[in-house]
Amino acid sequence: MPVSTEPSAAAAAALADFEALRRQDPELAEILSGELNRQSDSLQLIAAENFTSPAVLAALGSALANKYAEGYPGARHHGGCELVDVAERIAVDRAKALFGAEHANVQPHSGSSAVLAAYAALLRPGDTVLAMGLPHGGHLTHGSPANFSGRWFDFVGYGVDADSGLIDHEQVRALARTHKPKAIVCGSISYPRHIDYAAFRAIADDVGAYLIADAAHPIGLVAGGAAPNPVPYADVVCATTHKVLRGPRGGLILCGEDLAERIDRAVFPFTQGGAQMHTIAAKAVAFGEAATPGYTAYAHQVVANAKVLADCLAGEGFHLTTGGTDTHLIAADPAPLDADARTARGLLAGAGIVLDTCALPYGGAVYVGVGDARGLRLGTAALTTQGMREAEMARIAGLFSAALREDGGERAVRVREEVRDLARRFPPYPDR
Numbered sequence: 001m002p003v004s005t006e007p008s009a010a011a012a013a014a015l016a017d018f019e020a021l022r023r024q025d026p027e028l029a030e031i032l033s034g035e036l037n038r039q040s041d042s043l044q045l046i047a048a049e050n051f052t053s054p055a056v057l058a059a060l061g062s063a064l065a066n067k068y069a070e071g072y073p074g075a076r077h078h079g080g081c082e083l084v085d086v087a088e089r090i091a092v093d094r095a096k097a098l099f100g101a102e103h104a105n106v107q108p109h110s111g112s113s114a115v116l117a118a119y120a121a122l123l124r125p126g127d128t129v130l131a132m133g134l135p136h137g138g139h140l141t142h143g144s145p146a147n148f149s150g151r152w153f154d155f156v157g158y159g160v161d162a163d164s165g166l167i168d169h170e171q172v173r174a175l176a177r178t179h180k181p182k183a184i185v186c187g188s189i190s191y192p193r194h195i196d197y198a199a200f201r202a203i204a205d206d207v208g209a210y211l212i213a214d215a216a217h218p219i220g221l222v223a224g225g226a227a228p229n230p231v232p233y234a235d236v237v238c239a240t241t242h243k244v245l246r247g248p249r250g251g252l253i254l255c256g257e258d259l260a261e262r263i264d265r266a267v268f269p270f271t272q273g274g275a276q277m278h279t280i281a282a283k284a285v286a287f288g289e290a291a292t293p294g295y296t297a298y299a300h301q302v303v304a305n306a307k308v309l310a311d312c313l314a315g316e317g318f319h320l321t322t323g324g325t326d327t328h329l330i331a332a333d334p335a336p337l338d339a340d341a342r343t344a345r346g347l348l349a350g351a352g353i354v355l356d357t358c359a360l361p362y363g364g365a366v367y368v369g370v371g372d373a374r375g376l377r378l379g380t381a382a383l384t385t386q387g388m389r390e391a392e393m394a395r396i397a398g399l400f401s402a403a404l405r406e407d408g409g410e411r412a413v414r415v416r417e418e419v420r421d422l423a424r425r426f427p428p429y430p431d432r
């Protein structure tokens with residue numbers, strides 16, 4: 001059946017109709033608009049968050065949300081996939097071009113699903129895997145006992161140097177030689193420095209292991225040329241599309257032709273069912289945006305902002321892991337300000353500064369233990385999308401220490417108002 005792509009009346013009136021939702025379900029509509037207000041009136045420093053464009057949101061709220069599409073373009077288990085096949089091919093081609101990869105799978109529902117599929121493609125239950133230990137910045141999928149990874153594989157954790165906070169490649173090599181892992185994972189949720197993919201490749205080759213780069217955080221910087229690209233070094237690169245990359249919530253896998261079929265089968269049918277075609281279309285839109293000079297400038301500004309914010313926070317007395325950052329991400333110990341991380345996160349949230357706590361690998365020189373969230377993890381991806389630059393970063397660092405020193409009274413109200421004024425000068429969706 002020939003398919004018309006002429007704009008329909010429904011599309012012209014926008015399928016995602018907020019007024020219809022408000023009439024039909026005011027309770028939920030109020031939550032949706034309240035959340036937009038919260039995001040617009042406070043400062044989002046959660047390192048994994050960003051503001052997607054209205055174009056990405058349009059794809060997410062489109063008729064593709066209705067479509068079932070198990071399988072891959074040209075080989076689906078459902079009828080009517082003519083147009084969604086084209087959308088997925090566009091997403092795949094744009095991802096391959098953006099990252100210089102031979103193969104891309106754009107179907108993983110999340111970063112964790114991407115990692116699950118990578119393990120499923122390369123490993124058998126019980127295999128040994130070497131990854132960054134969780135207290136040092138590894139992700140749940142890097143061997144947490146609470147996650148499938150820790151249950152099904154035998155994980156060995158490497159760490160960072162106690163003094164420098166940097167990855168200790170000699171330790172990684174020694175552990176690899178001792179444990180002979182089937183795969184080595186490089187990538188972290190809180191490591192603020194570039195990963196030396198060539199060094200990991202050499203270690204993996206030394207022991208005959210696969211190298212999996214979990215680039216969920218830096219992949220958006222890679223797209224903008226502001227961080228090294230793992231694709232030439234890793235056998236498989238896992239990523240998210242919703243962090244610095246600024247696309248819809250989802251996952252992505254990149255690999256060479258040699259592993260393409262195994263990766264595709266590991267995603268569907270091994271670990272997932274029907275592809276989410278609205279999200280895949282939104283990924284295509286985001287990859288298109290990320291290929292523009294404007295995005296390249298954005299990615300570099302994200303890093304420039306993080307460097308200034310890091311310097312200014314250090315100036316306010318925070319102790320920074322590795323002493324600073326190469327990326328969008330900062331891990332800070334608030335202890336020198338007489339604040340523990342959980343209390344600090346609460347005080348900052350009260351002031352409208354939203355961020356995470358994270359594990360810190362060492363307390364002074366003494367390792368303290370798993371699950372100890374003594375650090376604050378923050379990032380500049382969302383603030384930079386709003387158009388904030390170096391001057392705003394310096395101001396935000398000042399607001400950090402003001403919020404931690406506030407007395408719960410008038411001073412707290414003043415800090416909250418200053419944060420709101422700053423946020424409102426940089427609306428994430430200026431035309432709304």
Ligand SMILES: *Cc1c(COP(=O)(O)O)cnc(C)c1O
Nearest residue numbers: 110111112139188189214216217
């Ligand atoms: C964010 C992240 C993930 C998981 O992404 P989800 O979409 O939350 O499942 C995996 N690995 C690393 C290193 C991450 O930073």
